[in-house]
Structure formats: C-alpha cells, structure tokens
Amino acid sequence: MEQIITRFAPSPTGYLHIGGARTALFNWLFARHHGGKFILRIEDTDRERSTEESVRAILDAMEWLGMDWDEGPYYQTERLDVYREYLQRLIDKGLAYYCDCSPEDVERRRQEALKAGRKPKYDGRCRDKGLGPGPGRVVRFRCPQAGTTVLNDLIKGSIEFDNAELDDLVLQRSDGFPTYNFAVVVDDVSMSVNYVIRGDDHVNNTPRQILIYQALEAPLPRFAHVPMILGQDRTRLSKRHGATSVMAYKEQGYLPEALVNYLVRLGWSYGDQEIFSREELIEKFDLDRVGASASVFDQEKLLWLNAHYIKEKPAGEIVRLLKPFLTERGYPDHGDDYLERAVATLQPRCRTLREMADAAAFYLVEDVEYDPKAAEKFLTPELAGPLKRLIETLKGLERFEEAELEKAFRRMAEDLGVKLGKIAQPVRVALTGVTASPGLFEIIDILGKETVLRRLEKALRFAEARSQ
Known part of the structure; x- marks a missing residue:
C-alpha cells in the first residue's frame, strides 16, 4: 500500500493562528493514524511580508502543540x-x-x-x-x-x-x-505529497493547481478542503472572537492538550466523545469523520476542556507549568513541595494557569490584602473575642494538621454555641483576603502555624481597630 504523505505549509507572514493550527493537526493526525509521513514546509516566497520572527513563532507553536514532523522544515526560498x-x-x-x-x-x-x-x-x-x-x-x-x-x-x-x-x-x-x-504544486510533486488537507479558502485555487499537475504529467493528490471556523455570531473567525495566535493561548495559561483536543473537535467527531488523549486521537482520526459544515469557535467550551486537563494532570506537572506565571508576578520561591500541595487545592477551582497564579497569591505573599467588602462583612469588632480565643487554641496545638485543626474549630464553635461557618468564614478572609478559596483546613495545614498565627493576629488588630 502506498505510504500516505501529508504536509503543512504555512506562510511566515504572522503567527500561527487557530485555523492554521487545526489544519496542521488534521494533516499530522491523518499521517500518524495511517503510519505515514508529515512534512513541514515554510512558504516564504513573499519576501516583503515573510519574517524570521514569524518562522520562529510557527515552529514554537508546532512544538508546543506536540506536532513533530518527519521532514523539513523546507523553505521555498531555498x-x-x-x-x-x-x-x-x-x-x-x-x-x-x-x-x-x-x-x-x-x-x-x-x-x-x-x-x-x-x-x-x-x-x-x-x-x-x-x-x-x-x-x-x-x-x-x-x-x-x-x-x-x-x-x-x-x-x-x-x-x-x-x-x-x-x-x-x-x-x-x-x-x-x-x-x-x-x-x-512543484513542492507537493517533488515531495510526493499525496494528500492535501487544507482550509476551504483554497478551493478556488485548486482547479488551477490541478491543471498544473496535469501539465507536468504528475499524479494528482487527494484533496480534502476543511470548512472554515466561525465565531459565535456565525461570521468568519477573527481576533474579536478569540482567534489570537496559538502561543497567545499558552501565555493565557492554556494547556497544549486542551487546545489540541478542542481544535480537532472543531469539524471532526467520534460519536458523543468529547475528551480524547493524544493516543486516542491518533487511533481514531480519519477524514471520513470530518464534517462538511463550518464549525463555531466556543471560548467557554475551550475553557471547560482546559479546566478538565488542569484538574486531571499530576500536581507536580502543573507546578512546572505554573512557575513562569508565578515568576511573572514576582512571587518568592517557596519550593516545589510546598507549591505542589498548594496547587493540588487549586486544581479543581481554576480553568487556566493564569487564573491559578492569581488564585495562589495568598499562599505565596508575605501578607494578604483584604477584599474591602469581605473585611467589612466578616472582620467585625464582635469577632475580636473569638479570634483571641482561636489564636490561643491554635498556639497550643501540638500537631498542626488538617484533621486536628478541624476538631479544634468544631470544639470552639460548640463552646460558643454557633455554627462552624460563623468562625470559618472570617478566618478564611483573615488568611486569604477573600471569601472563596479551597478548603479552610487544607489552607491552614499548607500555610503552616507561623503564617496562620501571624495573619490571624493581623485580623484581630483590624477588628479591634474598627471598634475605636
């Protein structure tokens, strides 16, 4: 049987965008599914608009998405x-x-x-x-x-x-x-490309290319023109719909697995299955399941997929990916073990790495800033007495661990005759600055005794000052 040979041939006149990335993925998956060859070719004969920066950006995006090529990159100018x-x-x-x-x-x-x-x-x-x-x-x-x-x-x-x-x-x-x-045509003939999978904006070029193939007495490849991607308003996808470059999604904190999964599902389906590993995509992808209708780009669906992959990935791997976002914010280094414990509490709550970096702030800063509304509602003068008692209780704990902490809080709530939330929510604000966070006892366990007591004492001073 003839070996299947596909190619992706971007022009380096800008970054790799969503539509181009999907075209590349379809070619890559088709070649990998059939045990064929995937060629990368840079169409750089537009000398006025082609740049080295764009070439590098395209290669970086291909590598980030995990699309390895068997030959190339070839450059037309060479x-x-x-x-x-x-x-x-x-x-x-x-x-x-x-x-x-x-x-x-x-x-x-x-x-x-x-x-x-x-x-x-x-x-x-x-x-x-x-x-x-x-x-x-x-x-x-x-x-x-x-x-x-x-x-x-x-x-x-x-x-x-x-x-x-x-x-x-x-x-x-x-x-x-x-x-x-x-x-x-010359490139595809000389490189023995026998499947041309590309966007349907090339349909009108195809008859001209077929005639050139025939004039060269070269065999025609099989053509597959993939319908365009539309925005939510059913118009051609553009930057206002989120059609930014692939690497912009990396900078926004998306995982490559999520973007690959999402882009392949734009126009291709396999029953009702939504989530695919890379191995499953290679196993199941074929052109007979690519639809003939345009696909609609849904940012919320992409976020949902990204949240899934963040939640499922081992915390240690997330730490490695998260570090550049933490460095960007100037957070001090607390060590991988500490970060891994913190990340594990944030994984079910964050849709992107950028969101996670923002949500992790209270774990990493020396001192938290209170959300004004949260402080107004929960760090009240009436809290001063219970806070003093809690601080003394926590100082006396020999084992500063989640289970022991929860017991101490529950005993105190019973002694005060209040529900646990009456104590827990003000403490949450004291420790994180906000009203929504991972589990309170998880947080206390990770932050450690010294940091917890310091923040509670600050909250006590804040509450006392409000009564003056």
Whole structure:
C-alpha cells in the first residue's frame, strides 16, 4: 500500500493562528493514524511580508502543540532552482510562455473588460508572441480555454470548474520568484505529497493547481478542503472572537492538550466523545469523520476542556507549568513541595494557569490584602473575642494538621454555641483576603502555624481597630 504523505505549509507572514493550527493537526493526525509521513514546509516566497520572527513563532507553536514532523522544515526560498527546472519543462512543452505586459496594462485591460461585460481576466495578449526571458517579464501558464476541471474533494464531494473562467495565471514573477499556485504544486510533486488537507479558502485555487499537475504529467493528490471556523455570531473567525495566535493561548495559561483536543473537535467527531488523549486521537482520526459544515469557535467550551486537563494532570506537572506565571508576578520561591500541595487545592477551582497564579497569591505573599467588602462583612469588632480565643487554641496545638485543626474549630464553635461557618468564614478572609478559596483546613495545614498565627493576629488588630 502506498505510504500516505501529508504536509503543512504555512506562510511566515504572522503567527500561527487557530485555523492554521487545526489544519496542521488534521494533516499530522491523518499521517500518524495511517503510519505515514508529515512534512513541514515554510512558504516564504513573499519576501516583503515573510519574517524570521514569524518562522520562529510557527515552529514554537508546532512544538508546543506536540506536532513533530518527519521532514523539513523546507523553505521555498531555498528551492528556487527546483521551481526553475519545473518551469522550464512547461516552457519547453509550450504550456507556459513569457509575457511582457506591465501590471498597469493588465489592470487597465481588466477594467475595460469589466465595463464591457466580459470576464476581467488576462486577455492572452502574449500567448503566441514567442517571447523569451527579459527584464520585467513574467511567465504565464497556458490555461486550457475550453472544457472543465473536476475537483473530487474528500470532504466537499465533486466540484466542476469551467476552464473558460480561469486565467493564464502567472507562474513566475518578474523578480524570478514563483507564485503560490505554481510553487505549491512543484513542492507537493517533488515531495510526493499525496494528500492535501487544507482550509476551504483554497478551493478556488485548486482547479488551477490541478491543471498544473496535469501539465507536468504528475499524479494528482487527494484533496480534502476543511470548512472554515466561525465565531459565535456565525461570521468568519477573527481576533474579536478569540482567534489570537496559538502561543497567545499558552501565555493565557492554556494547556497544549486542551487546545489540541478542542481544535480537532472543531469539524471532526467520534460519536458523543468529547475528551480524547493524544493516543486516542491518533487511533481514531480519519477524514471520513470530518464534517462538511463550518464549525463555531466556543471560548467557554475551550475553557471547560482546559479546566478538565488542569484538574486531571499530576500536581507536580502543573507546578512546572505554573512557575513562569508565578515568576511573572514576582512571587518568592517557596519550593516545589510546598507549591505542589498548594496547587493540588487549586486544581479543581481554576480553568487556566493564569487564573491559578492569581488564585495562589495568598499562599505565596508575605501578607494578604483584604477584599474591602469581605473585611467589612466578616472582620467585625464582635469577632475580636473569638479570634483571641482561636489564636490561643491554635498556639497550643501540638500537631498542626488538617484533621486536628478541624476538631479544634468544631470544639470552639460548640463552646460558643454557633455554627462552624460563623468562625470559618472570617478566618478564611483573615488568611486569604477573600471569601472563596479551597478548603479552610487544607489552607491552614499548607500555610503552616507561623503564617496562620501571624495573619490571624493581623485580623484581630483590624477588628479591634474598627471598634475605636
């Protein structure tokens, strides 16, 4: 059986965005599922817009998402001799020709055609001039002027294109660089790519590319055009919908597993299953389960998935991922063991690592700041007496552990004739500054006796000061 070979071929004119990442994932998973080959190619012939920074950002995003490639990255700017060789084949066969029409003349004649009710395509003025190379000259493809070109798409089905509607497209610009439609075909032919999986914004390029394949007498790959991703308002996904770069999601505290899981499910399904490990995705992914309809990007669904992966990952791994966010906030280093215990209490409560870094503040700062409303409600003058008694009780505890702490609190609540919450909630505010946090006795156990007593004594002073 022929080995399946796919490729991902981004242009380095910006960062890797959500749509491109999904295309890359579909190609990667399809190749991995079938034991094939996945090629990474950088289409950098747009010299004005391509940057090294964008190349690095794309590679970083691919690596962060865990998409390893078997060949590449290949750079089109390093393959100019290959394009010239294939171009000469077409010229020699009379299937391509030199054109000396200036861009201004071409545009003027297109506008005239529009006014006259004709198709605004190149009028073939240089088709039979027999021109050779020269300054300012481009090379055009001699497109068939009759008949149809058929795209048998694995997702969209059969689509027919009238050749009379197509242009004698430029294959090589006047600066000697190939155009996209020519370079992509030469790359795929020379790299033996036999499955082209890409966004459906490329459908209109495909008939032109098929004609170039045929002119080169090269076998056609199987095409699969994936529907676009829409925002919640059903318009094309853009930055306002959350379509930021892949690495921006890393900076916001998303885990790569969550983003991979979510992106693959945008357009692909396997029954009602929502959560997949990487191994399951490789095992189950195939193109016959990719839908033909556009998918809607749902930020809340992505957050839900991310929360799941944060909750399920070992606390020690979360510590490693969380550290850059803690460093960014200037928190002192408390050691991995301490962090691991703290993180374990936060995992069920946080949807992103950034949220977790914010929620972990009370574990890491020297002193907490009270939320004004929480302090107003709970750190009242009436609390001073119970707080004094609690401080003395906690000072006398030999074992400052969760179970012993809970017993001490319950005994005190009984002695005072109040429910446990009447004591617990003010203590929570005293220790964390806020009213919502992980379990109180977990917190006290992790913070340790010295920190707990210091914060309770501060809360006592605050409560006493309010009575003056």
